Amino acid sequence: MQSVSAEAISHAPFPGGSGVTHLAQLFVPSLQERRPRTLKHDDIFGVFDRNGDVLSGPGSPDGIYYRDTRYLSHLGLTINGARPMLLSSTLRDDNATLTCDLTNPDIFDAEGVRVLKHDLIHLRRSRLLWGARCFERLAVRNFDEVRHRLQLELVFASDFADLFEVRGTPRPHRGEDCQPDVAGNRVALAYVGLDGVRRATILSFDPVPATLTGEQATFVIELAPHETHSLFLDVGCDKKEIGDESPRRTFFIALRDARRALRHSTSKAAVITTSNEIFDEAVHRSVSDLYMLITQTPEGPYPYAGIPWFSTVFGRDALITAIEMLWLDPSIARGVLLYLAANQATELDHVSDAEPGKILHELRHGEMAVLREVPFRRYYGSVDSTPLFIMLAGAYLERTSDLDTLQRLMPNIEAALAWIDDYGDRDKDGFVEYQRLTPDGLANQGWKDSSDSVFHADGTLAKGSIALAEVQAYVYGAWCAAAAISRRLGNSARANKLEAKASDLRDRFDVCFFDEQLGTYVLALDGDKRPCRVRSSNAGHTLFTGLARAERAKSVVQSLTERAFFTGWGIRTIAATEARYNPMSYHNGSVWPHDNALIAAGFARYGFRHEAAKIFEGLFAASTYLDLRRLPELFCGFPRQSAQAPTFYPVACNPQAWAAAAPLLFVQACLGLEFDPRSQFVVFDAPVLPRFLDQIVLRRLSLGAGSVDVALRRTGSQVVVDVLGRTGSIRVVAKS
Template sequence: MKNAEEVAHAPAPAGPGVPTAQFFIPAATSLQERRTRTLKHGDSFGVFDPNGDAVAGPGSPEGLYHRDTRYLSHFLITLDGQRPMLLSSTLRDDNAMLTCDLTNPDLYDTMGRLVLEHDLVHLRRMRFLWQAACHERLAVRHFGSTPQRLRLGLSFAADFADLFEVRGTRRERHGLRHAGSVSGNDVTLGYTGLDGLTRRTVVSFATPPDKLSVDGALFELVLQPGETRNIDLTIDCAPEENAPDQARPGFLQALRRARRTLRTSAARAAAITSSSTTFNEAIRRSVSDLYMLITDTPDGPYPYAGIPWFSTVFGRDALITAMQTLWLDPAIACGVLKHLARHQAETTDEAADAEPGKILHEMRQGEMALLGEVPFRHYYGSVDSTPLFVMLAGAYLERTDDVETVRKLWPNILAALRWMDDSGDRDGDGFIEYGRMRDTGLINQGWKDSHDSIFHADGTLARGPVALVEVQAYAFGAWRAASLIARRLGDNDAADGYTARASRLQQRFDDAFFDKSLGTFVLALDGDKRPCRVRASNAGHALFSGIALPKRAAAIVKTLTSNAFFSGWGVRTLAVGEARYNPMSYHNGSVWPHDNALIAAGFARYGFRREAARLFGGLFAASAYIDLRRLPELFCGFPRERAHGPTFYPVACSPQAWAAATPLSLLQSCLGLRFDTARGSVAFDEPLLPDFLDDVTLRRLSLGDAAVDVALRRRGSDLSVEVLGRRGRLGVDLS
């Protein structure tokens, strides 16, 4: 998706030539203002306020979700009918648990007399997700000097809203909401959708409440001085998937399993530390967010795009995330390639924008998708996922030398290349264009897929079919990757043909897209092959893939690092002065971390490593102002001001997979880090540390069964590389 894929964030005004915004995310409520806390495991995620509550109300995204449905829309805790006061709210460094510390306000009886002074009761909420269930422990401790009677209340509700409803799409019809039921210490809430599926939420109390109803529980507590009382509960979103003869694991048992799973998956990754405490915190959060967003599929690990709006399979996002993290953990790329190959389109389906060989854009499991009310059950409306798939396959082979996996993927790669040649090139001019097959499909199908993101210099929206600059760059990368793979599989004739194809595209691309007066590539060609003479960050992706002729690199780097583009925090998606520039827009002037990561990788490819380090410095400085040091999906493109942090975008996803992977990618670009499978070595090509780092240590850099630990340290104007440890035969090269 864009990552915010298909969406524009407010309805567009209707008018001649102005398409209506689709599946918009209403910005009535700012996620930044709510300071939401997020948890995820598998196909479930939760969005909570800092108190740990989910407060129902218009525009509220809070709640517990499973497979694109909100299974819990309201969850509120009270002490004697009053909401506790927040002390602190934090996620563990590994994202395994949300902990909220609360205390009582002044509590009065019905006569207005003070019965409990504030700050005498400490309430700690510990919560995590595991196997489609939310597990919570409430630990209540009394610090007063006399016994205290307390009424602890929990209210809850489930609206079973489809995620697209929560995002703002209106539905005229709904299924049947069932009356809640109480059985023992369990409450069951249910809904049968128009799709015929019954969805249930079961709220279970391991600690029996004194009163229990279909919408709440009440605990009458009498606490002695210094006494702590624990209350454990579980909110199960898929009770039908649990065998009836199996007891639910208790809080601590489930927690151990959840943490063990996280540790096992994260252990695959190289470890990164430095002398900078701030950098260590930021990089630790990036890695933790990445592995929280990863869902284990039958094909391997797959990073879901982002929380709250995109916690599902996206093609483009996962492919780019896998590229960004290929040096760190190639198993992610393997899982992404296999999963997308499994879901590659085999037939034409106009409603899904599917054509044979095309790679998935988005997959949804909610009621509206199953009914076709939104087209995203299996949707293929992204023009770039297919060439990115081939690019990643080539990069994975280079990184791992895993010939057998790529050999099995070769039929899928050939199908993707055929799509690029046939359906992807709609007019036979050698460029890949997009245009939706039905008016329910996405209007724009590149990563900038807002309705107004592709336009001419005067602001007029481009009419399709549209050939985007970055898509041609990815196509070049795909033909080069296909050549590499074919040669490795022993088909030299095919490899030569793919190389020739890439060379022809490179020259035709330069002729059609480079604009000397702009000092960069144009944004796109419209359906009449008129160039959209707009300075946009998309041009930097031409450096990323290598399609830009070397003689163009300096001009593009200069343009993208000028004040019109570089805000001080990062490169804007659109240059200041362009017709639709707006630093608060989604795609027309904001700063996207992943976009900057790809641009920086392009800078490094052409030898502009210092400029790449400058982008790294801007984004790192931004992270220091952001809660949890977590880079969001995007932030506003206002210029950086002394002693002020970046301006946040109101409904940006956080965490977001390719934003989480951005610091990892930026570090690789600065260090010139690559793997040489032929030599059996890790190579650092002209490494450079950004100004905010004096040293960095990388542990478990692996190639096959071998691994090496290295430290890079600044020595005046030079950089030294020291091998700290080695397992197996893996060399280290410095150039």
């Protein structure tokens, strides 16, 4: 998907000292096995175990990260020398805080005599991230009938590892660790990188610990029966000075501000409630994850791609996420468009795969990116971000009628259109291809960017400039969107030319990409224009943008819903009959929620709403087995078995923005939800409810200055649309 494939992550050497044995490496647990807890706010995110600890060691992704650097690599809590036992570990519904409930195990003295029976001391850790800082309150309560003297220890460390180091990229040389600076209730840990930048972590404690070193804080407390005592920890990233505020006070201020900010950010979004409580939990988690992943930029809100590996700007991911949730909250699309326009390439730079007019792929801030040890500081190596940018601009205008923003974006849209013609179509055959400009960049530059994801029927890898099926679909969508924008802005001649280009592409694409024997569109054309005769999910994206000819749609839908593709949980990235099929691979047989959502939207576009609902049912069934009802980046493509969960992918990001947004696009596709802002119409075109829903209610569905609350209910074989309330002059139109 992104800059380094998950295969590279899972098979790369683990970071760590030379004393780590190969046997020890074999026992590093996967992300799915550990089910870590994650928090994020703007450019800071944290990965914690279920106790709330940060566990260091070879291959561990745990830590507090800020702008692609791990500022805290270890944080371990003990009570009288023993690790507490986990009772529960939960995130608030809005993702504002992580709460870990713990208790003491049996504790023995040096002679083996039990001095504290288990389950008498309750420890509650409450943690949040806010403003490049991590805040924690540790409340300790004695439920025994006698007084207890307790020793609580927090052991901590920072390796200041670059995120790419954590993922397994070896670094022969690093900067210099500074000596810890201990003063009063604070410890400063620092590192001077090879880039000359000093990075610092400041830990502040309240009350002042009994002892404090550069590695450990020790508290000694006495608790009467049923007494509670609270300790506070404040971890600041890259702050030269935190000030004199008490961590106790700053915890509550940050908690208040974080909750207010989340309420404000979600206030514009429509609200979904249904007849299925489990689905309500799943969709609420999706929306909460999306707003947690959003970072505020000078241009507006921008969804970062995913935690832990991709918590930064990605062009493709944000564009697709914004498309998926456009009906729910169009302000996200505006933020994405303005940010990517501000960072559009203006010059040719082979090192970053940049060409004038091209839209950003990835942005990194870490030491390795600054030093060009990895090429992703400002990297443009995706072939599809540029047409997707134009597609989103057109969809945003159609959703909002915001001509002022489109006028502002027109120079960027024109530059993106020029890139398609001047650089995208490298050999001038009418199709957009990719081939990396730097040997350090991505070999494959579509969304399936693993090195082995584009191949021929016999399994041999495709070579040369490659034209992917879905990229042609996005180009078609871009030209159609640009034509609609031009027409709205009064340039009919420009619109006519763009529509003619789109029509011509549709005809040529059908001739060169449709394979009668396969019954679907081929994966790609290689550098010699030989078709990669592989049945892949990419074909479904041709339905999403309308590139597929109407007479081909039924065949493509049938292909994607047969057993070789549809696992029962969702559609695989390639069919099980293909040479490189591996259900445990990143791109060659796995199931991706966002991929399925785009395909379902394509099905609905061509009138196959019941087939779209079938995919929706599979993904929802998968979510019922998932921790927090949270859809991951991907899961393995094994067939669904009765009364068994889907097979998880070991290093899938979770949460992941375009996976979190997938249920929202499924809802829109099944309901046939469309908007006409100029006429103030909200349209439900032949709505279908999946079998797990008898009713769905959409509240605060906005259009211009107004909003409407709508209920859709199953009545026999029909879906009835009822208006529950409205503000403004919105009209609801139901088509059968």
